[in-house]
Amino acid sequence: MKILVGITGGIAAYRGAELARTLTKRGHVVRCCLTEAGSRFITPLTLASLTGQPCFGANPEYHEWRPNPIIEHVDLARWADVVAVAPATADIMGKTANGLANDLLSTLLLATTAPVLWAPAMNKAMWAHPAVQANVARLKGFGHTVVEPAEGMLACGEEGAGRLAEVADIADAVETLAGPAHPALAGRAILITAGPTQEDLDPVRTLTNRSSGAMGIELARAFRNAGARVSLVLGGDLPAPWGVPTVRVRSAQQMLEACQALWPDQDGLVAAAAVADQRPQTCAQEKVKKGLGPETLVLVRTPDVLSTLSANRGRDQWLLGFAAESEAHVPNATAKLHMKHLDGILVNDIRGGKGFGLQANVLIPITTSGQAESLGPLPKDQLAQAVVRWWGDWLGGKGK
Numbered sequence: 001m002k003i004l005v006g007i008t009g010g011i012a013a014y015r016g017a018e019l020a021r022t023l024t025k026r027g028h029v030v031r032c033c034l035t036e037a038g039s040r041f042i043t044p045l046t047l048a049s050l051t052g053q054p055c056f057g058a059n060p061e062y063h064e065w066r067p068n069p070i071i072e073h074v075d076l077a078r079w080a081d082v083v084a085v086a087p088a089t090a091d092i093m094g095k096t097a098n099g100l101a102n103d104l105l106s107t108l109l110l111a112t113t114a115p116v117l118w119a120p121a122m123n124k125a126m127w128a129h130p131a132v133q134a135n136v137a138r139l140k141g142f143g144h145t146v147v148e149p150a151e152g153m154l155a156c157g158e159e160g161a162g163r164l165a166e167v168a169d170i171a172d173a174v175e176t177l178a179g180p181a182h183p184a185l186a187g188r189a190i191l192i193t194a195g196p197t198q199e200d201l202d203p204v205r206t207l208t209n210r211s212s213g214a215m216g217i218e219l220a221r222a223f224r225n226a227g228a229r230v231s232l233v234l235g236g237d238l239p240a241p242w243g244v245p246t247v248r249v250r251s252a253q254q255m256l257e258a259c260q261a262l263w264p265d266q267d268g269l270v271a272a273a274a275v276a277d278q279r280p281q282t283c284a285q286e287k288v289k290k291g292l293g294p295e296t297l298v299l300v301r302t303p304d305v306l307s308t309l310s311a312n313r314g315r316d317q318w319l320l321g322f323a324a325e326s327e328a329h330v331p332n333a334t335a336k337l338h339m340k341h342l343d344g345i346l347v348n349d350i351r352g353g354k355g356f357g358l359q360a361n362v363l364i365p366i367t368t369s370g371q372a373e374s375l376g377p378l379p380k381d382q383l384a385q386a387v388v389r390w391w392g393d394w395l396g397g398k399g400k
């Protein structure tokens with residue numbers, strides 16, 4: 001994807017550089033356009049070095065202007081698949097909201113037909129000012145996306161809303177805008193479960209498993225980037241992806257209840273959570289003391305989230321499950337596919353600790369038509385994209 005990052009004159013300009021670097025590392029071609037005020041906070045050389053592309057806009061002495069400056073704004077405006085301004089000052093938003101163009105960035109913002117994203121950063125009183133809020137509303141009215149500033153300690157020493165959003169969230173939002181939608185997934189409502197569940201023994205101890213939720217979170221990102229309307233039900237501590245409504249849960253029972261509330265409005269379910277099969281029969285009100293015994297833990301079955309949703313499926317709803325198996329993984333996953341009446345299942349061979357943590361992973365897709373070609377080994381983000389392509393193509397072929 002070709003992404004133009006506009007960086008304007010605020011203290012958070014260095015985080016605009018971080019955004020350019022993050023997007024470059026995610027495999028995009030990134031060019032930066034720096035305003036003159038921005039160039040007082042960060043240099044074109046930094047941005048050109050981080051992106052491997054020329055930096056445009058601010059200072060002809062650094063040679064960042066292209067050979068034909070007269071039509072440069074049009075060239076750049078046409079070049080970009082998406083334009084993201086981060087940090088965005090009150091000034092640049094005010095200019096674009098009112099059709100003003102007196103430098104390269106403001107001019108190309110009027111000339112581009114690509115999606116535009118704003119990540120504002122400023123003092124909390126500036127952000128709250130009705131003039132700024134009116135400009136933001138006007139930009140949204142043009143169809144632009146705004147990644148709202150976060151609450152927190154501001155560079156001016158005050159606390160409140162105005163801090164630039166997290167760089168990873170802005171990068172996610174950019175990818176959402178520019179990612180090619182999958183025709184079978186665009187606009188579809190998809191429920192994704194992710195992460196471990198935790199079954200409490202007492203106020204401090206819990207039964208859980210080694211799943212972090214990273215794969216399910218990457219799936220939520222990848223389905224969202226393919227144009228789906230994703231809802232996430234998430235166990236564990238990892239942060240939820242930007243732009244995905246998320247319900248946080250701990251136990252299998254909570255996961256079931258959250259899913260049941262959402263399920264009637266969904267087109268499909270991607271069940272990537274590692275749900276506990278058992279929970280302690282009782283959860284002690286107070287911390288269990290050493291020596292009070294007995295030392296035997298009595299376990300009872302938790303509700304089966306996937307089977308329950310499958311049993312309550314509507315005629316056109318589909319279910320894609322996951323299986324982590326340490327032996328006979330394909331036969332076991334195929335049995336699970338049939339037993340739970342799933343449309344597809346992705347199985348993970350977890351022998352030797354594979355599949356957990358950060359290392360590259362392999363998934364074997366199985367559908368009601370049989371086993372398909374393995375996906376991976378790939379890092380989890382790319383594996384999630386491969387799953388989305390495979391599943392979108394399968395759904396497209398089935399006409400679901």
Ligand SMILES: Cc1cc2nc3c(=O)[nH]c(=O)nc-3n(C[C@H](O)[C@H](O)[C@H](O)COP(=O)(O)O)c2cc1C
Nearest residue numbers: 008009010011035037038089090091092121122123
């Ligand atoms: C030290 C300093 C920090 C500033 N930080 C911000 C800021 O965080 N947000 C903002 O909207 N303006 C900030 N400003 C004001 C802008 O730099 C000023 O409005 C400038 O004209 C913006 O130009 P630009 O939008 O073309 O980059 C700051 C100014 C100074 C001197």
